[in-house]
Structure formats: C-alpha cells, structure tokens
Amino acid sequence: MKYYSYTFSATKVSELINHFEQYQLDPDGEYVYFYARIGDTQVRVYLPKKGHTTQKVVFSGPNPERVILNFDDTLSLEIKDTKSPPLPEDYVDLGEQIGSDEVGVGDFFGPLVVTAVYFKKEQIKLVDGLGVSDSKALSDEKIRIIGPVLKQSIDHITAVVNNEKYNSLIKSGYNQNKMLAMLHNHVLAKLRVRHPGNYPAYIDQFVDPRKFAFYLTGPQVSNVHFQTKGEYYYPSIAIASVIARYEFLLCMDELSTKYKMEIPLGAGKIVDEFAVEFKQKYGLKELEKITKTHFANYNRLIDDTK
Incomplete structure (x- = not known):
C-alpha cells in the first residue's frame, strides 16, 4: 500500500x-x-x-x-508511507458462509448490482480451478467464461437496481451507501432463510458498520462481519464479486443491443464523450433512463449544452 x-x-x-x-x-x-x-x-x-x-x-x-x-499533474509523487497490513496469502475462512459484493458503484451508465453467495468448503476446488478472485482483477472476457459456471454451480441471489429506480431513490433522499446497505442486507438475509444456520455472513466493506446498521429499515442479517478487500479473505465474497460483475456485463450488453451502440464502462472522459453522442442521437430523457444522474458526468453534460 x-x-x-x-x-x-x-x-x-x-x-x-x-x-x-x-x-x-x-x-x-x-x-x-x-x-x-x-x-x-x-x-x-x-x-x-x-x-x-x-x-x-x-x-x-x-x-x-x-x-x-x-x-493535478503538478503534485509531487514522493511516497510518505508504505506500511500497511499484508493481504492474506490464502482465504482465512473456508467454512460454511455467505458473502456479498457489489458492482456498478462507479459506472455512470448501467445499474447497481449486488450479489450474495452461499459457500461450502467442498466448493473450494471449483473456485480454485476456475481462478476465482476479485472481479476487478479479472478481465471481462474471463468473467464471461467463469460467471455462468459459478451461477450454475453455487447458490446465490442477485439484486439489480435499474437506473430509473436508482435515480428515483436518489431524488427521494437516499444516497448510494444507503441503497447498498439495504441491498446487501436483503440478499444475505434471503440466503440465510434458504440455508438456515448461524454461520458468518461476510460483506466487502464499503461503509462504517455503524452506518450500515443505521441505514437499514429492518433487522440486520445475523452474525455479519465487514472486511475491506474481503475478496482476498473470504471465498464467498470473491465468488459474489464475479457473479455480480457478470450480471452487470449482461445488463450492459442488453443496453448496447437496444440502442445499437457499445456503451462504455466507468465514468471517465470516454464516457463523457459517449454521453454527448448518445444524447444527440436519443435525447436527454432517454439518456436519463440508463445513467446515474447524480454523477458529475450528468452535470458536465448539462453544463456543456447550455
């Protein structure tokens, strides 16, 4: 680090x-x-x-x-500190567990996706054989290959919030973390019902655990643990990250097919340029149906067209 x-x-x-x-x-x-x-x-x-x-x-x-x-390309790149806890060389828990991760948080186009996975020790051979790791470390091509295998082999639940629903929630006072907290809790709780037991539930930490509990409108899933970079610690999170990414890619494929344009991922300059092109072709109202309108990309687009 x-x-x-x-x-x-x-x-x-x-x-x-x-x-x-x-x-x-x-x-x-x-x-x-x-x-x-x-x-x-x-x-x-x-x-x-x-x-x-x-x-x-x-x-x-x-x-x-x-x-x-x-x-700011004028800032100095003198390293002040390189100390940080080392990541584990292997998973720290291979027992029965559920775990969740999300995709779409930083993408201007496309939905918010949260997946929870139920994992048993005997599934580790499949996980290792497929080369499962954090989805951000895998190419989209690799995700498209192993995603369907994991979906078929490992029990999971995925929640998808499309852009129109997402934007409606933002306007009603939600923030992204509140949405994520409720989605993670929802899919984990449903898996807990499907597979009864008090084994641990792991969440790839995106917010302080106290804030997570504050955001919920109902009871928090039992025996829950939060871990940053959780995909390196718990196989359930690693699997969830891959399935969530795969589902997100499928959603983006559907949008690209519908509009006959290859929609870019992320929120950088290429996305800004594409948004201008899309708006010119389909109009602002249609753009709002497939984007997260509280992102700065949307504000820049509006400012540039005034």
Missing part, C-alpha cells in the same frame, strides 16, 4: 471534492471530512486543525499515482 500526503488550501480542497464527487462515499473516520474511492485508490480529506485554514489530503492504494496525476 502506498500513501501520498498533501496539505491543500480551502480552494484546492474544493477543487478536489468537485473532481471526485462522483466517487464520494460516507466518511470512514471521525476526522475524515471527505472520502472517495476510485477503484483501488482511496482519497481522504481530513478536517482542518483548530485555527488552520489548510487541510490534509491523503491518496492511498496499491498504485494511486494515476488518480493523483489525473487530478
């Missing part, structure tokens, strides 16, 4: 928040003012010290340099 630490003025902090707004998540610490996650890179802006107008900003991740330079 690499850490790059900077001290920014209030103006620079505002610029950073605007730049990473589409990736914003709930602050993950008491003194964190702003938190965003872009793939494996995390960005934290800390509350200013008393009497100070500047704020500490930390970029962290395996290789955060691209994210840093994309924001």
